[in-house]
Amino acid sequence: MAGNGNANKLDRRQFLAGVSTALIISGAALIHPAEAWGLEVKNLTPETMRTLIKMARDIYPHDRLADRFYAVAMKGYDEKAGSDAATRAMLETGVSTLDELARKKHGVTYADVDWEAERVALLRQIENDKFFQTVRGGLVVSLYNQKDVWPAFGYEGESASKGGYISRGFDDITWL
């Protein structure tokens, strides 16, 4: 992800355009002013990538995790879309279908549906489709396997180089 150079130049209209998502589309990039990062989208449309990131949070919602972790988790699909036309078509079509369902029910695209529960209800309609299965199956690894995510869950990761826990609290429970 790039730095926050573009974020300051965005005007008020652009901010208001993204109603229920903090992610703003600027050319081929996604900008997250609040978290101060940008993501260049190379192979998918930026709208598709924005929807995939929203969808990622709706699939595995953790309120303590910032959007950037979901963006990192989904970035691989943009890369894969560059080398694999079938993947790109599946993702673009999948998002269109999801947006179509959202428009029918709520009159707006998926990413602009206000409530998580309403978006989840749309996802339940497609949860057995290859598109959803692929996104969820990849996400369960690409989200939770980020080392930067682990502290939010208290997980400490690698321990051998620190001598294990023999002197670092393997039996420090006190509340029993």
Place this chain on the structure above:
Amino acid sequence: MAAKFNLTDDTIVVIIGSGAGGGTLANELAQRGIKVVILEAGPRHEIEDFVNDEWESFGQLAWKDMRTTAGSWKVHRDFPNLPAWIVKAVGGSTVHWAGASLRFQEHEFKTRTVYGAIQGANLMDWPITLKDLEPYYAKAEDKMSVTRTNGIPGLPGNNNFKVLAAGAAKVGYKQVHTGRMAINSQPRGGRGSCQQIGFCFQGCKSGAKWSTLYTEIPKGEETGKLEVRPESHAARIEHDAAGKATGVVYFDKDGKQQRQKARIVCVAGNSIETPRLLLLSESSRFPNGLANSSGQVGRNYMRHMTGSVYAVFDKPVRMWRGTTMAGIVTDEAANNPQRGFVGGFEIETLSIGLPFMAAFLDPGAWGREFTSALDGYENMSGMWLVGEDMPQESNRVTLDPAAKDKWDLAVANVHFDDHQNDIAMRKYAHKAGSAVYEAVGATRTFPTPPYPSTHNLGTCRMSENPRDGVCNKFGQTHDVRNLFISDGSQFTTGGAENPTLTIVSLAIRQAEYIADEMGKKNI
């Protein structure tokens, strides 16, 4: 020091696989001056190569070659091409096993007699008894430095164990301790003591846990009688006109086909690959696969009744700190049909890291119900439930009619359906396990379904009568005198206990038999 043998040398014993069965057998034979070649499909990673990272380690160690599945088990739906989580590397699954080393109970060698006829179950008494195996259990425990045997103290209990022990005491369980583990609580056998690193499944970074990789195999190599050939994938066992095994065709690390001559062939590829290799070795003389006149090769596939219970508390546990399998409750291990099922089960602590918890807590689940469980990860405690499952003829490893591996060999298809007894036991065990945690204040419990199998058993079972099974009480196949089954495939039934100690004990016993028979020129 390690030997180097000629491909045309037909005086050697060829062992396929280097895990608990193959690795132990190889060293035991080498110590007796017998020449051995191990063909190991996987590469040789040493302790320094292991990584404390679940997915990276999975990529390094796991058997990921194509397999297919069938049947009503949930693994078929959730992990259609990963029926088992076992290792493809020198040391086999002793690289990633947890270390629990329990003897079978007496009745578990004679389940047909004790349990009676159970509909749909292909129960049979083993051709050996606990008494027959006891001297070898003792040798194995000494070799592996099992805690609570040979005067070796138990391991200290970690946080996950303390939660289990407190809950178990509250519900009235009496037999609760930190296990009989092949993990050093003090230096022994040239290995140091446990540093409570965690990541036992990812290869022990301190070497405190017994693995053939850095015990049996180097000891065997030191004799000058053992050669290990990593990245050597056995494709076929050949035989002569008299029906005697003559050698093994394999693909070497460069993908080149080789043929190693042999006086004796021992198969120890774990209970999926072992029957696959026998089936792939069919010939005009053995049209249904080698050593398969009984039709039992690949049948009676067992994976233990398994399940887990994870529980969230209102305060931190940090279960990942220290040994993965840090303690045991054995009160439910006996056969007590009043519970609504035959056989018993063990309750053993288990912890997995956040990445694997996300993948295995409730495979396929998503949304807030699921993620709120993971939000409680730091406050989570975990146990594994492992019990005897019923052998069924239709639970079976066969050759997939369509899928081929990179050598164009038919891959294994694993079909599995739970028996009613397995289902009843799991239901009871999930309740019993949840009760342990609720007794010490769990706010939420998760009865977690089985993972891909780690205990694969029974696909070349031992039998007294050649009509009923594949091998005799020494693992020697009924049909081919110089062909042996040397892994958990031999198990007639599965017992409730983690199988490694029994596999090692059988391998020690088999080595004695092979050396004796070779001396008498019987094979």
